[in-house]
Amino acid sequence: MGRAPCCDKANVKKGPWSPEEDSKLKEYIEKYGTGGNWIALPQKAGLKRCGKSCRLRWLNYLRPNIKHGEFSDEEDRIICTLFASIGSRWSIIAAQLPGRTDNDIKNYWNTKLKKKLMGMLPPSQRKPPPFPSSHQGPPFQSQPQSYKECSLSYYSPTTTKSFSGLESMSVPLNFSNTTTSLATNNPSSLFQTQESWLSSMQYYPVKENLLMFGSEGSTCSSSDGSCTQISYGREVKQEEMGFQSYISNGLEENQKFMLNYGSNSIGGQNVTNGYFGEIPLDYGIEDVKQLISSSSTNCSNSLLNNIDENKTQEKVTYFYY
DNA sequence: AATGGAAACAACCGCCGCGAA
DNA sequence: ATTCGCGGCGGTTGTTTCCAT
Structure with missing residues (x-):
């Protein structure tokens, strides 16, 4: 059972705001404020708009001190x-x-x-690399639905269990040419070899802050279940252990990271011929530690300190062109 | 001048977290 | 402790404008 709609969809106007509507909304808010209730506001202000629409219009356009135009x-x-x-x-x-x-x-x-x-970026970084031959699953014979992110999980050599990624590292997967990869949606253009992946990190803007914490890599933002994320996993989510402490305390030597990609379910249904697989990355714990330490600089640190560490649903968007 | 594609911008949709009841 | 509604957010879509042919 879904949630009741916030307004009567049949009786609200949609689309661009007219100057009259703008002035009505502006006048009302300047006079009475929002009253802390956007849902009731349009009726009070004499607008045939959804409360959410009013809120958006006010916040993005009408409220004072909004800066429009060129970014510096x-x-x-x-x-x-x-x-x-x-x-x-x-x-x-x-x-x-x-x-x-x-x-x-x-x-x-x-x-x-x-x-x-x-x-x-230098041209060499914009070209799609050959698709790693070590990927599992059938060859790509048609276009996958989505390859936005990849998940990076690690496998313990002693337990063989894989950790579904629960947090993510912000890593650029690909700097290939926008036109190429988006136009073809070719999976091979969306991945880099480990070497180029590493080298791409050397470039702005990822250079300074390679990793990010606090994200739940297990979530697939795509509605079709496609899920590609660089993430690392941990078994005990409720401990809310930070990545760094996890790396320090929870990882074993010789554990390796895997780059997982692709979709293993479409429309909520599992598929056996989906486009997914894994690429082993030669990252050991020391590599990851190093990456973390090099990332713990500048504004990312101060920012991350200000972010609720208990948030477990941060999404990470990666570069993919 | 007409047209098609790309870019830019505005607005909507749906999910989620939080707080009040 | 649970439910419910609202606000906030990010992703996506729709519309308009610009530009090349």
Whole structure:
């Protein structure tokens, strides 16, 4: 049983706001405030709009001190640094940029900044690598639905159990050409060899803050169950152990990380011929430790300190072009 | 000048967390 | 302790504008 809709969908207007609607909303809020209840606001203000729509319009467009227009280089830099540190948590990023809204930043990132950064990469980093031959599962004969992320789990040589990723590391999987990989959706273009994966880390914006904590890698953001994330796993989730302490205390020597990719379920149904598999990565615990220590710098640290460590559902978005 | 594709922007959708009842 | 409703958030879609052909 689903939740009751917040408003009568049949009787609310949708689409672009007219100047009249804008002024009605603005006048009302300036006069009475939001009253802490967006759902009731449109009726009081004489608007045939959903409360959520009013809230969005106010926050993203009408409220005072909203900054529109070109982003400065400084703003670019902040966005890139924060994105590398915390991923697509636009509200947090927006909080660091007075006058900018999360929606604005999100759009800016998706339409301009991402491409701008791509242009900064050396050509060798933009080309898709050959698909690793060690992947499991059948050859790709048609296009997979989604390859946004990969999961990195590790396997204990003594227990052979795999850990479904419960937290994630922010690692760029691929810097290949946008047009190529998006147009073809070719899985081979979405992965890099370990070597190029490593070397890609040397490039901005990932250089400074390679890893991120506090994310639940086991979650698949794609509705079709496609799930590709770089993540690491841990068995005992409820301990809420941080990555660093986990690495220090929970990992055994000789444990290896695996890059998992692809979809093993579509539309909630398991598929046997899905596009998924694993790529062994020659990362040992020392490598990971090193990566962590090198990542614990600059703003990521201060930011991460401010983020609720108990949050277990942070999503991580990776570069994939 | 017309047209098609790409880019940019605005708005919606649906999920989730939190707090009140 | 549980349920429910609201606000907040991120992802996605729809619309408009720009630009190349």
